[in-house]
Amino acid sequence: MTLSSPTSTGVAAAGAVRAPWYRRLTRTRLGLRGRMTLSYALTTLAAVLVLELVVAITVWIAVTQTGLAGQQILGPMRQTAKLYALAAAAQAGPTALDPRTTFAPGQPASIAIPAAYFPSGNAAIRYVSGPAADHSTAPFALLLTPAGRVLASSNPTRYPPQSSAATLLPGRQALIASALAGKPGSVAGRVLSGRPVEVAEPVLGHAGTVLGAVYAQVSVSYPANFLRGVTGLLLLSVVFWSFLTLPVGALFGRLTTRGLVRRVNELVTATARFAGGDYAQRVPVARATDEVGQLEWHFNQMADQLVASMAQQQRLVEQQARQEERARIEQELRTARQIQESLLPKAVPSLPGWELTPSYQPATEVGGDFYDFIPFADGRVGIVIGDSSGKGIPAALLMATARTMLRTAARATASPGAVLARVNDLLAGEIVPGMFVTCFYALFDPASGRITFANAGHDVPYRRHGGDVAELRATGMPLGLMPGMRYEEGEATLAGDDTVLFYSDGLVEAHNGAREMFGFPRLCRLVRDAPPQTSLIADLMQDLAAFTGPDWAQEDDITLLTLRGTAGTRGNVGAAPAGAAMDGSATRTLAEFSLPSVPGNERVATERVAEALRGLALPAPRLERLKTAVAEATLNAMEHGNEYRADLPVRVRVRAAPDVLTVRISDEGGAPIAEPPVPDLAAKLAGEQSPRGWGLFLIRNLVDEVRVGGDERGHSVELVLRLDAAGRDQPAPAGTE
Amino acid sequence: MPEPQLRLDVRPVAPTASIIDIRGEFTGGAESALMEAYGKASGERTRAILLNFGGLDYMNSSGIGLLVTLLIRLQRQGQRLLAYGLSDHYRQIFELTRLTDAIGVYDTEAEALVAAGGRGRR
Numbered sequence: 125m126t127l128s129s130p131t132s133t134g135v136a137a138a139g140a141v142r143a144p145w146y147r148r149l150t151r152t153r154l155g156l157r158g159r160m161t162l163s164y165a166l167t168t169l170a171a172v173l174v175l176e177l178v179v180a181i182t183v184w185i186a187v188t189q190t191g192l193a194g195q196q197i198l199g200p201m202r203q204t205a206k207l208y209a210l211a212a213a214a215q216a217g218p219t220a221l222d223p224r225t226t227f228a229p230g231q232p233a234s235i236a237i238p239a240a241y242f243p244s245g246n247a248a249i250r251y252v253s254g255p256a257a258d259h260s261t262a263p264f265a266l267l268l269t270p271a272g273r274v275l276a277s278s279n280p281t282r283y284p285p286q287s288s289a290a291t292l293l294p295g296r297q298a299l300i301a302s303a304l305a306g307k308p309g310s311v312a313g314r315v316l317s318g319r320p321v322e323v324a325e326p327v328l329g330h331a332g333t334v335l336g337a338v339y340a341q342v343s344v345s346y347p348a349n350f351l352r353g354v355t356g357l358l359l360l361s362v363v364f365w366s367f368l369t370l371p372v373g374a375l376f377g378r379l380t381t382r383g384l385v386r387r388v389n390e391l392v393t394a395t396a397r398f399a400g401g402d403y404a405q406r407v408p409v410a411r412a413t414d415e416v417g418q419l420e421w422h423f424n425q426m427a428d429q430l431v432a433s434m435a436q437q438q439r440l441v442e443q444q445a446r447q448e449e450r451a452r453i454e455q456e457l458r459t460a461r462q463i464q465e466s467l468l469p470k471a472v473p474s475l476p477g478w479e480l481t482p483s484y485q486p487a488t489e490v491g492g493d494f495y496d497f498i499p500f501a502d503g504r505v506g507i508v509i510g511d512s513s514g515k516g517i518p519a520a521l522l523m524a525t526a527r528t529m530l531r532t533a534a535r536a537t538a539s540p541g542a543v544l545a546r547v548n549d550l551l552a553g554e555i556v557p558g559m560f561v562t563c564f565y566a567l568f569d570p571a572s573g574r575i576t577f578a579n580a581g582h583d584v585p586y587r588r589h590g591g592d593v594a595e596l597r598a599t600g601m602p603l604g605l606m607p608g609m610r611y612e613e614g615e616a617t618l619a620g621d622d623t624v625l626f627y628s629d630g631l632v633e634a635h636n637g638a639r640e641m642f643g644f645p646r647l648c649r650l651v652r653d654a655p656p657q658t659s660l661i662a663d664l665m666q667d668l669a670a671f672t673g674p675d676w677a678q679e680d681d682i683t684l685l686t687l688r689g690t691a692g693t694r695g696n697v698g699a700a701p702a703g704a705a706m707d708g709s710a711t712r713t714l715a716e717f718s719l720p721s722v723p724g725n726e727r728v729a730t731e732r733v734a735e736a737l738r739g740l741a742l743p744a745p746r747l748e749r750l751k752t753a754v755a756e757a758t759l760n761a762m763e764h765g766n767e768y769r770a771d772l773p774v775r776v777r778v779r780a781a782p783d784v785l786t787v788r789i790s791d792e793g794g795a796p797i798a799e800p801p802v803p804d805l806a807a808k809l810a811g812e813q814s815p816r817g818w819g820l821f822l823i824r825n826l827v828d829e830v831r832v833g834g835d836e837r838g839h840s841v842e843l844v845l846r847l848d849a850a851g852r853d854q855p856a857p858a859g860t861e
Numbered sequence: 862m863p864e865p866q867l868r869l870d871v872r873p874v875a876p877t878a879s880i881i882d883i884r885g886e887f888t889g890g891a892e893s894a895l896m897e898a899y900g901k902a903s904g905e906r907t908r909a910i911l912l913n914f915g916g917l918d919y920m921n922s923s924g925i926g927l928l929v930t931l932l933i934r935l936q937r938q939g940q941r942l943l944a945y946g947l948s949d950h951y952r953q954i955f956e957l958t959r960l961t962d963a964i965g966v967y968d969t970e971a972e973a974l975v976a977a978g979g980r981g982r983r
Contacts, residue, residue, distance in 0.1 A: 557937055601962045606932070608909075608941035610965065723890075727919060748950040756922050805959045808929050809936060816889075816926035818958060825957050 157378065157385040164377025165370050172365040180358050197321050198312045201342060205265075205325040206308075208338040211235040212267050212276075212327045221327065221336050225267055227278040235267065235276070263320075265340040266292075267327070270304055275336065289339065296339070299324045303337035387416050391423060403431045456517055460490040463520040467527055473499050475570040477620065480507070483661045483684040485630075491681035492519030492561075493628045494527055498534045503571055506534045509626040509685055510563035510582060513602075513810070518559070526551060526561040526603060540565045540578035541611040544600060548580065548611075551604035558810050560602040564626060568687065573618040578611040581806045583632065586651045587616065588623045593652040596624065602806050620689040623660060625651055630680035631664070636672050646671075660686050711781040714739075718773035719758075721766035721791075726758040729776055733787055736778045740785065740847075749826040750787070750845055756819045756826075757789040757841045765791025765838055783847050790840035867891050868916075869898040877908040878977040880970070884916030889923030892930070899931060908940055909977035913970065915946030925958055932963055941965065945973040 212235050215222045226234055267276040268289050277283040283292050289300050302309045303324030310323040322341040329335045387410055394405040406424050411417040464486065472480050482495055492514060498506030508530055512522040526547065533546040543565055551561065564585060566577035581602035584595040600611035618624065627647070634642045647664075654663045661684045668682075715736035719725045730751040737747065758774055766772035772792045779786050800817040807813040824830050829844035867885040874880050879902035881895075902910055910931075914920075928942075935942050943965040947955065955961045967973040 552939070599959060599962055606936040606941070606963065607939060608965065609962065726921070745950060745953075749953070752921075752950070752954065755919075759921060759923075803958070805929065805963060809933055809963065811933070814926075815929035815933065816923060818922035818925045822922055822925075822954065822957070 155385075156388060157381055160381040160385070161374050161377035164380075165373040168369045168373030168376075169366055172369050173362065176358060176362045176365070179361075183354060183358075195312050197342065198310055198323070201321055201323045201340065202308065202310060202325070205323040205338045205340045208235050208265060208267070208340065209325040209327045212338060213329065213335060216327065216329065216335050218329065219333070219335070221267065221269065221275055223275065225276045227265060227267075227276055263340075263342040265338060268300065268304065268337045268339060270334060270336055272300060272304065293339070296322060296324075300337060300339060303339070304334060306332075306334045383410075384416060387420065391416070391419060394423065398427060398430075403427065403434065457489060460517045460520040461486060463517070463524055464490050464492070464494065467494060467496075467524055469495070469497050473497050473505050475505060475568075477690055478568075478570045479686075479688045479690055480505075481659070481661055481686045481688070483665070483682075485665075485678070485682045487630065487678045487681050489515045490517075490520055491515055491628075491630060492523045493630065493681035493683040494523045495626070495683055495685050496527055496530065498531060504567055504569045507566045507568055507626065507685070507687065508534075508563065509585075509628065509683060510561055510580075511628050511630075511681075511683075512561045513559050522555060522559060522561060522604075525554065526563065530563070530565065534565070538567065539613065540567050540576055541598075541600070541613040544578045544580045544603065544611040545609060548601070548603045548605075548609050549607045552607040555604045560604045560806070560810060562602045562806075566596070566626075568618075573620070573622075573689070574615070575618055575624070576613060576615045578613050580609075580611060583627060583629055585624050585626045586648060587618070588625070588651050588654075589619055591652065593648050601809070605806065605809050618687075618689060621656065622689050623651075623656070624687040625660060625664075626683075626685040626687070628681060628683040630678070630682035631668065631684065633680065634668060634672055634676075634682070635679070636676075642668065642671055660688070711779050713777065713779050715776070715778040718775040720770045721762040721768050721772050721774055722770050723762070723768065725762065725774070726755040729758040729774070729789075730755045733776065733778055737780075737785070740780065742785075742845075746845070750785075750843065753823045753826040753843050754787055754789065756823050757787075757843060760819050760841070761789050761791035761793075765793030767793075780847075785845040785847055787843045787845075788840050789843075790834075790838055792838040866918075867894060869894050871898050871901040873902070873904075874911075874974065875978070877906050878911060878974065879903070879907060879909075880911040880913055882913045882916065885918055887914075887917055887920040887924040887927070889921075889927060891924065892927055895927060895931060896934075899934065903938065903940065907938075910935060910940060910942050911970070911973050911977060912942065912944045912964075913946050914944055914948075914951065917946075917948070917951065920951060920954075925954070925960065928960060928964070941977070943967065943973045943977055945970055 212221060212225055215225055215235070228234055264277070264279040264283060266274050266278070266283055266289065269275050272289045274283055274285050274287050274289060274292070277285055290297050293300070299309045299311060299322060303326050306326045306328070308323070308325045310321070312321050320341040322339070324340075325338045326334050327336040327338060387407075390407050394407045398405045406427060407420045409417055409420045409424065412421055468484060469482070472482060480497065484493065484495070486493075492512035494508070494510050494512070496506075496508040498508065500506070508527070510523070510526060510530075512519045512526060514522065529547045529550050530543065533543045533550075537543055537546070544563065547563075561580070562582040563580045564577065564582040565580075566575050566585075568575045575596070577596055577598055578600060579598040580600045584597045587594050587596055596614060596616060598612045598614035601609045632642050632644055632647055636642075646667075650664060650667055651660065654660050664684060669676075715732060717732060719729055733754050734747060734751055737750075742750070754776075758776070761774045762768055766774065775788075775790045777788045777790075779788075799820060801813065803817050803821050804813060808815050820830075823841070823843065827843045828846045831842040831844065833840050833842065867883070867887060867890075869891075870882040870884075872880040872882065881898045881902055899910065932942055942963070944955070945967040946969075947966060952966060955964065955966055965973070965976050967976060
């Protein structure tokens with residue numbers, strides 16, 4: 125038993141409903157233009173066929189429904205009858221017809237006429253022997269006597285000789301009588317009437333006497349081959365015209381639809397591209413008056429409106445996104461500020477004889493500044509000021525972490541350096557590389573005025589004592605950069621009228637409209653010159669406002685913290701700025717030489733300078749420092765000035781006066797070179813500065829003075845060593861003196 | 862003209878510490894040699910690298926730049942850099958450039974090793 129699958133046929137039926145072949149042909153093979161061309165060609169063909177049909181009907185009517193056919197045969201018929209009459213007259217006697225006359229060819233007195241006599245060659249007229257459809261229309265000819273009797277008959281069976289014509293042809297008496305009276309006559313019958321064409325011709329003797337008459341009739345029912353011929357001709361004509369008109373119609377169709385189809389195609393292409401996302405698509409409007417023109421115009425209108433609508437939509441979306449982004453940023457800023465502000469001390473410890481005043485002015489984007497007070501049971505108080513790297517929430521979180529660690533570590537040990545070292549180790553394992561916290565931590569005893577402190581890369585506080593300002597300097601790396609750091613500890617005893625200003629870099633790094641920085645010298649001067657009775661913080665903020673102007677956008681948090689004595693003097697620590705010295709006279713040149721710019725020659729320069737100075741008996745450490753400075757200056761000259769071109773010399777001149785020694789190193793470098801930024805190890809470790817760039821810094825710190833100059837040949841660096849300044853043999857980091 | 866000469870030798874002295882002995886001229890040209898030596902000195906457990914400057918003849922500013930580059934690498938690895946055997950002059954230069962903030966500087970190998978060993982800090 126075979127089971128047919130009902131689903132297979134169902135699926136096939138549902139899956140693809142196949143259109144009839146002609147639809148598929150016109151749909152798939154032919155485009156619009158093809159179809160229009162085909163339509164033109166078919167229309168032309170139909171017109172030709174209709175025309176042919178009209179012609180055929182006309183011909184048919186003319187041939188069959190009029191007497192035209194009869195008229196057409198009448199001429200030859202009369203001619204034939206006349207010839208018969210002449211032939212009969214020629215064989216007749218003077219007064220009467222030859223009784224032996226017959227229509228049988230080859231017989232004596234035959235009136236048979238050769239076919240050659242018929243000028244048209246129309247054999248159909250040889251009716252005498254033609255076939256008879258019926259007796260009334262069968263072609264025949266009779267020779268009649270004047271009495272109206274048959275003398276000779278082409279159809280003796282039907283019309284036997286001696287019979288009376290009047291009897292045989294009852295309807296033809298008038299015609300026959302007319303002929304026997306000497307007047308020829310004829311009747312042209314119509315095909316459909318069934319009447320034959322009949323002629324009667326008198327046979328005239330010599331004297332013009334009537335000897336008899338010839339009567340002949342022939343059916344006008346057309347021969348079949350004539351109609352076949354006409355039909356064939358018509359068909360041929362149809363084929364001919366079809367062949368002629370089809371290509372013409374097609375060509376005409378193609379030519380006339382070309383413009384239209386091109387425009388429609390342009391519309392199709394533009395619509396497809398527009399749908400594909402090319403919203404700049406427009407079509408030229410060729411003629412706005414026709415339907416395609418209107419379609420083009422409406423397409424352009426629709427495209428314009430769509431583009432406008434999409435742009436509007438896009439604007440809305442972007443606006444919304446901007447608003448959301450702004451809201452998110454604002455939320456983040458709020459969060460960061462909340463974190464930060466929640467961690468700042470709510471209350472300031474009150475210290476007998478001392479006044480602690482904090483001021484915190486956050487930037488729009490939280491900068492990570494913080495300060496903290498850690499009170500201890502013995503009356504001492506820990507003072508923390510710091511700044512975490514970065515901005516926003518990361519900075520706030522880092523600050524929160526550092527603050528907590530500092531509090532914890534400060535409880536565990538009394539040494540500020542150990543506190544910072546501990547926090548540094550903890551942070552270094554926690555935070556992402558490149559982030560760090562700068563921090564200054566001081567432990568202050570209000571009873572004695574003693575302050576011990578350590579610094580992790582923070583700006584050092586200024587201490588105002590009497591009319592002078594000194595720094596509470598201690599060195600150490602920022603917290604979190606790398607573990608295992610040591611932090612130098614400093615110590616001072618504050619006098620009762622001293623003021624210490626702790627601050628963050630937001631103050632000194634504030635810029636004005638001319639991109640000038642507030643800077644340390646200005647701050648130092650302001651601290652020194654501020655009247656002791658007024659609030660230093662208020663004065664500083666006022667000076668800052670005057671410096672930056674009213675339209676200032678604060679770039680970083682500004683934190684200021686003052687510790688001010690309100691009682692009498694307890695101790696004294698001073699700061700001594702370095703003085704200036706003058707060059708001496710009576711200068712001698714100890715050496716002058718030049719060296720090609722080749723790596724390694726900086727050591728040759730140092731050795732030769734050292735040799736030239738042998739007589740001066742400089743202390744060894746001082747000579748070592750000068751040698752290093754000479755090496756660095758020579759390196760700079762060879763590398764930056766002469767670009768290590770061996771043909772360009774570095775010139776060295778060593779001169780000595782009684783109180784000053786100068787070493788001048790010159791290159792051929794032309795324009796002066798911009799000084800690199802002051803190297804900062806923390807910035808270098810954090811990737812903010814190149815690891816290199818120490819040369820000029822070393823030079824400046826190894827000799828008493830550096831004079832940078834130059835001429836049209838190149839630049840020069842003059843290293844100055846004051847010979848009476850032998851006490852400065854131990855260079856220390858600036859500011860700790 | 863003197864040829865720049867440098868010799869670096871790596872001595873693993875503890876599971877967590879290695880010494881690089883520096884002899885000769887420590888300049889910018891020493892970069893590839895120093896990084897190669899560091900590669901040898903640094904293992905998975907290494908926590909400290911000790912630089913022995915006892916044989917140092919000459920160091921210039923690009924040598925200092927090189928030390929900063931090495932410090933950055935160590936910082937990423939969570940390792941410490943210590944130094945000993947520096948002459949007074951170069952010790953002063955270390956202080957001047959504040960390299961002493963980032964590099965523990967000791968007089969002798971023994972002191973440096975104690976410091977590298979971990980807790981022996983003030």
